Amino acid sequence: MFEKILHVLRTNISLLAVVIFAFFSCESGNSSLQNNDNNDITSSNINHHSKYLAIKNYKSGFYIVIKNPWDADKTLDEFYVFPDSVGIPQEIKTKRIIKSPVKSAVTFSSTQWSVFLQLGEIERVSGILEGQSATIKKVKALVKEGLIADIGSESNFDREKIISLKPDIIIYTPYPTSNCSDLERLTDALCVPFADYLENTPLGRAEWLKLIGILCGKEKEASQWFSDIETRYNTLKIKCDTVSRKPTVFSDLPYGNQWYIAGGSSYIAQFFKDAGAEYVFSDDHSAASRLIDPEKMLLRAGNADFWRVTNSNAFPLEREKMAAQNELFTHFKAFRENNIIVCDIIKTSYFETAQYRPDEILADFITIFHPEILTNHEPSYYHLGLK
Amino acid sequence: MNTSNKLTIIYFITAFLVGIALFALNILVGSVHIPLREALQVIFNKDNSSALHVIIFDYRFPQAVTALLSGAALAVAGLMMQTLFRNPLADPSILGISSGAGLGVASVILVSGSLAVIPHWTALTITSSAFFGAVVVLAVITLLSRRLNSMVMLIIIGIMIAYLTGAITDILKYFSRKEEIHAFVIWGLGDFSAVGTSNLDFYTVTIIAGLLCGMLLSKTLNMLIIGESYAENLGLNIRRATAFTIAVSGFLTAVVTAFCGPIAFLGLAVPHLARFIFHSSNHIILTPASALIGADLALACNLIARLPGLEETLPINAVTALIGAPIVIYVIFRYRK
Numbered sequence: 001m002f003e004k005i006l007h008v009l010r011t012n013i014s015l016l017a018v019v020i021f022a023f024f025s026c027e028s029g030n031s032s033l034q035n036n037d038n039n040d041i042t043s044s045n046i047n048h049h050s051k052y053l054a055i056k057n058y059k060s061g062f063y064i065v066i067k068n069p070w071d072a073d074k075t076l077d078e079f080y081v082f083p084d085s086v087g088i089p090q091e092i093k094t095k096r097i098i099k100s101p102v103k104s105a106v107t108f109s110s111t112q113w114s115v116f117l118q119l120g121e122i123e124r125v126s127g128i129l130e131g132q133s134a135t136i137k138k139v140k141a142l143v144k145e146g147l148i149a150d151i152g153s154e155s156n157f158d159r160e161k162i163i164s165l166k167p168d169i170i171i172y173t174p175y176p177t178s179n180c181s182d183l184e185r186l187t188d189a190l191c192v193p194f195a196d197y198l199e200n201t202p203l204g205r206a207e208w209l210k211l212i213g214i215l216c217g218k219e220k221e222a223s224q225w226f227s228d229i230e231t232r233y234n235t236l237k238i239k240c241d242t243v244s245r246k247p248t249v250f251s252d253l254p255y256g257n258q259w260y261i262a263g264g265s266s267y268i269a270q271f272f273k274d275a276g277a278e279y280v281f282s283d284d285h286s287a288a289s290r291l292i293d294p295e296k297m298l299l300r301a302g303n304a305d306f307w308r309v310t311n312s313n314a315f316p317l318e319r320e321k322m323a324a325q326n327e328l329f330t331h332f333k334a335f336r337e338n339n340i341i342v343c344d345i346i347k348t349s350y351f352e353t354a355q356y357r358p359d360e361i362l363a364d365f366i367t368i369f370h371p372e373i374l375t376n377h378e379p380s381y382y383h384l385g386l387k
Numbered sequence: 388m389n390t391s392n393k394l395t396i397i398y399f400i401t402a403f404l405v406g407i408a409l410f411a412l413n414i415l416v417g418s419v420h421i422p423l424r425e426a427l428q429v430i431f432n433k434d435n436s437s438a439l440h441v442i443i444f445d446y447r448f449p450q451a452v453t454a455l456l457s458g459a460a461l462a463v464a465g466l467m468m469q470t471l472f473r474n475p476l477a478d479p480s481i482l483g484i485s486s487g488a489g490l491g492v493a494s495v496i497l498v499s500g501s502l503a504v505i506p507h508w509t510a511l512t513i514t515s516s517a518f519f520g521a522v523v524v525l526a527v528i529t530l531l532s533r534r535l536n537s538m539v540m541l542i543i544i545g546i547m548i549a550y551l552t553g554a555i556t557d558i559l560k561y562f563s564r565k566e567e568i569h570a571f572v573i574w575g576l577g578d579f580s581a582v583g584t585s586n587l588d589f590y591t592v593t594i595i596a597g598l599l600c601g602m603l604l605s606k607t608l609n610m611l612i613i614g615e616s617y618a619e620n621l622g623l624n625i626r627r628a629t630a631f632t633i634a635v636s637g638f639l640t641a642v643v644t645a646f647c648g649p650i651a652f653l654g655l656a657v658p659h660l661a662r663f664i665f666h667s668s669n670h671i672i673l674t675p676a677s678a679l680i681g682a683d684l685a686l687a688c689n690l691i692a693r694l695p696g697l698e699e700t701l702p703i704n705a706v707t708a709l710i711g712a713p714i715v716i717y718v719i720f721r722y723r724k
Contacts, residue, residue, distance in 0.1 A: 133564075156561055255573040256648075257580045257700055291699040293418035294580065295442045302438045312566060327583045331441045 458685025491520020652711025
């Protein structure tokens with residue numbers, strides 16, 4: 001009896017969800033779903049953590065919506081991904097369609113090409129930005145051999161080179177003023193905005209790997225990969241839920257007198273929270289970073305237990321040099337006690353790999369904040385203390 | 388003592404007292420609210436471990452002293468440039484010295500940052516590179532000044548050097564990473580807190596030495612302002628005087644820019660304010676007057692940049708420009724009349 005009621009409820013909820021989804025789809029002025037057979041699109045997303053990415057099944061392909069991070073009412077892009085072996089359904093033939101697996105992709109960020117690499121599909125990447133700065137040996141070698149073209153820097157990318165690569169897709173990092181339409185006009189490629197960096201949760205950012213998985217035709221592998229990350233992350237997080245004492249922590253180094261702090265709802269703040277620490281700016285509800293006066297910083301974070309910093313130089317960060325850079329540092333308790341949590345960006349290939357290893361980062365933080373919880377963990381990204 | 392002299396003394400005393408008041412406000416007011424009684428307790432209490440003590444003595448005090456000295460230095464440097472070139476819109480950056488400092492800093496932050504040659508951009512590295520860049524330009528200009536007879540030619544060469552160094556800096560910026568560009572932009576916004584307690588003694592000594600040299604040049608400037616031929620008739624060696632004036636003015640600009648970044652407008656606007664308030668073209672009065680008003684204005688700008696209630700510090704360069712621009716507009720209208 002009870003099971004029957006549950007079944008009826010489930011059916012009705014599913015129906016309700018479909019109706020609500022169809023309603024909102026029809027309401028949306030710029031949605032391409034108006035002319036589609038809505039029954040072919042699943043009501044729920046394949047992804048659950050990313051705010052700006054919505055992946056839905058559509059017949060034997062996928063319907064992808066990239067939401068506009070700066071205007072919640074609009075979408076940044078929407079397109080379909082269909083396996084090359086399958087015919088494109090008649091009703092969407094005029095829509096933006098990508099055939100998977102893509103043969104040639106140009107990527108604008110290391111967080112994009114690194115998924116291709118980890119899925120064993122790096123040969124599909126024909127061009128990357130700042131190829132000379134890649135820290136992963138394999139990619140560096142491919143750039144050196146000319147198998148992957150270095151297309152310049154973000155502010156100065158080589159359009160002619162991109163045209164010569166004849167890419168199927170150009171995966172770019174969207175900004176409020178960025179526009180990829182000129183590249184679409186110059187090439188036959190379809191531009192895919194990859195708004196991963198705007199996600200403010202570790203799992204939300206990592207989940208963007210599913211999109212690349214779909215573009216490579218390796219959606220199942222990508223899905224399994226993410227599922228493993230999610231399971232380990234949540235298992236670790238639960239271990240910290242019951243900690244009796246939460247150490248205080250603050251983050252980042254100033255540029256001269258300009259001290260940017262991560263918002264209380266930011267990506268890094270979420271890590272601190274999940275690792276059983278108290279971020280000193282947790283009362284700030286913004287996800288974005290903002291400026292703070294150094295004297296205010298000293299008042300708020302002067303007695304914090306830990307200080308998390310990143311070092312983007314090839315040389316290790318040293319306390320003496322930090323103090324020479326800004327003598328105010330010596331008045332922070334975390335600095336005096338050398339409770340500085342440091343990540344060497346280049347040495348750890350942080351930009352290329354860390355986004356897809358949030359579980360590992362969480363484990364690093366837990367080892368530092370609560371060593372009694374994880375006793376045998378070897379840190380991958382963050383270590384405690386400077387020379 | 389005639390009325391004019393009495394007024395001059397009154398103006399000096401007023402400017403001095405305003406400076407003391409502004410200095411005190413710089414110590415007492417900031418983004419962290421410290422009630423007056425508590426601030427006085429911190430100042431006269433020997434407990435130096437509290438955060439408030441650190442804020443007052445290690446952050447606000449060196450910043451206020453730096454603002455005071457920088458304002459005075461830039462104002463005197465600006466006065467010397469305006470007199471030398473007999474151009475009301477000349478300022479310490481007109482000879483490309485600030486741009487030279489900018490190129491020096493750009494070379495360290497943008498080039499070495501990309502190549503990771505220098506482990507970290509320490510304050511000393513940035514200061515040295517800015518100073519080196521400024522001094523190279525200063526040396527070129529000083530040498531040229533001994534060869535060129537025309538001030539107009541010199542000013543054009545100064546502007547050309549500024550374009551040249553600016554262009555190289557732009558190219559470096561164009562090929563740099565976001566983080567490095569950001570660090571460079573931040574340096575360009577100016578910062579009176581960059582000197583800090585550890586460099587304060589050195590900064591104070593060098594600026595005061597430069598200001599004293601500026602004072603000693605007052606008579607020379609008085610002769611230069613009446614025209615080169617008159618000055619020559621009075622026995623002044625024009626080329627040597629020009630070289631000395633450029634060297635002292637350039638030195639003051641180089642030191643301030645090296646430590647605090649390029650600070651706009653103070654050097655341009657303050658000499659006009661000094662002439663306007665003191666009604667004098669005598670540099671024995673104008674030089675200390677400019678130094679005092681420059682110090683006052685810099686302290687006022689530093690106070691505005693750290694307005695209480697604001698968690699952020701406004702960029703000092705923007706604040707000086709906000710105050711300096713109306714003064715420049717006023718000068719343009721005044722000279723038009």
